[in-house]
Amino acid sequence: MQIGLIGLQGSGKTKLFNTLAGIEENPEQPRRNEAQIEVVKVPDERLDKLTEMFNPKKKVNATIEVYDFPGLQTGDDGKVRITSQFLQNVRNNDALFHVVRQFENPAVPHPLNRIDPLADIEFLETEFLLTDMEFLEKHKERLEKDIKKIKDDNLKRELPVIEKCAAHLEEEKPLRTLALTQDELKMLSGYQLLTLKPMAVAINFDESSIEKVDEIVNEIQTAVAERQIKVIPFFAEIEYEMSQLSEEDRAVFMEDYGIRESALSKILRTSYELLGLQSFFTVGEDECRAWTIKKNYTAQQAAGVIHTDFFNRFIRAEVVSYDDFVKYGSFASCKEAGVWRLEGKEYIVNDGDILNIRHN
Ligand SMILES: Nc1nc2c(ncn2[C@@H]2O[C@H](COP(=O)(O)OP(=O)(O)O)[C@@H](O)[C@H]2O)c(=O)[nH]1
Ligand SMILES: [Mg+2]
Structure with a gap:
């Protein structure tokens, strides 16, 4: 399973990535702005318990690949550009986490000079919608030409599916909210349509707004629920500091800040939920292992x-x-x-x- 962190530059993606992957930042080193991947172990209390019972030579957690992608930046015209590189990056992921910014930090300006998570969400959603529309339009033209040239039942069967998707997008609805059969999904799977991807929004708060978290998350969740986007809060800066501590100190730290669940746990739980995943175990003296499968x-x-x-x-x-x-x-x-x-x-x-x- 592969998940990607996407969003505007300076929203806290790399900070979150380092937290998830347990990477220690080197202040001497300038921030890189290139895609990074890390294989993250999925913590699992049940696997820990089984390992305790079997005392095997090896414990193998399920893993998930997390990608940190370069943030979207403003061009000379002051508008944010969706580059083909960005689209390429996004397409290969099973689920996307759009990291949006709620934290204030004058040292790191927001590319559009605003702290408005909902506006940032709308921005990317609209870009994704337009990209899919454009793709489907071109694809439909090609399909219609091909159908005239070669008699192929598969092509003929595909056309109404493409038309149904295009009509849904016309209504400004993402494809993830369109009811599609297994068969139809299979037809579309090769095209890597952006609005068909399971999507979550991770809102990056700072410590000064901890009291407002529930209120803001509820408000945003209500606004995007119809689009089947799941919203989760996290605290990039605080949680990064925490990830560098021992397990005991971390628990105290979380308690102090009133953080109920770590970013890692939330991201993993949300990924499993969005992708309809679950775990099973294999056990023995050699190895206790967790595996990830569809429900x-x-x-x-x-x-x-x-x-x-x-x-x-x-x-x-x-x-x-x-x-x-x-x-x-x-x-x-x-x-x-x-x-x-x-x-x-x-x-x-x-x-x-x-x-x-x-x-x-
Ligand atoms: N104050 C504050 N600064 C943050 C927070 N998250 C990220 N930053 C800072 O914002 C800058 C950009 O963060 P980064 O993770 O590189 O953003 P990216 O462009 O989305 O990868 C860094 O200097 C971070 O230290 C936060 O929650 N609070
Ligand atoms: Mg980054």
Whole structure:
């Protein structure tokens, strides 16, 4: 899974990125303005508990790739430019986090000289909408020409889908709010349409506005709920300082500031929510490991995430839920209690299932 931090320059993306990745900033080094990627471990208390119970040689957390992209800047005309490089960057991500600025910092001017998160959100949403419209218009023309030239049923089937998307955008609605079938989504998947991407907004507050956080977040969430954008607050500067502390000191620090959940935890939780993801576990003396899958995955599909061979040679899955396992303490006790199950390939995996795949 791949998520990208995007937004205007100076909104706090790199600060957030460094916090998520646990990178220590070097004040001597000038800030770079290029894309960076870091593989971030997904913290998981259930995996920690299983590791404690099995004492394996290795613990392997699920991971997520986080991208920090260069911020959008104003050109000579004073307008912010969406560059082709930016669009290229954005297209490869599964979900986007638009970092917008609520903090005041005269030393770092906002590219449009305003502190107005909603206006910043509208700005990028409009740009995305226009980009998709333009793409679909051109694509439709091409499609219509091709349909005349070659008789291809797939092309013919695609045309009404493209038209439906274009009509939705005409109403100024992002494509993520359009009801599309699995089939239709598959047709569109190659085009990497921007407004089809799951989107969250992360509002960067400073310590002086901690009391206003709930009010501002509620207001903005209400304004963008219709567009299926999820809004989360965070505190780039404070949380960066925190990320450099020991775990104990961090807890005290969070308490002092009244921060209930770290930026990392919020970003991950939101990503799982937006993308419809969940975890399952594999356990043993060698390794305890968390895996990320889509919510409706079957046991066979989950097996395929571990290894393609497990998908191809799948026989059955041994299944115990995490809660049952912790309650009974071992596979033997789970069997005795009747909560250990053998499931076939169509079994829909639940969040927190412990799986052992039988294959030939
Ligand atoms: N006061 C304050 N400054 C911040 C905050 N977040 C970022 N900054 C500063 O704003 C500048 C730009 O931040 P950066 O993360 O590089 O922004 P980016 O362009 O979005 O990557 C840096 O000097 C940060 O220290 C914040 O929450 N409060
Ligand atoms: Mg940056």
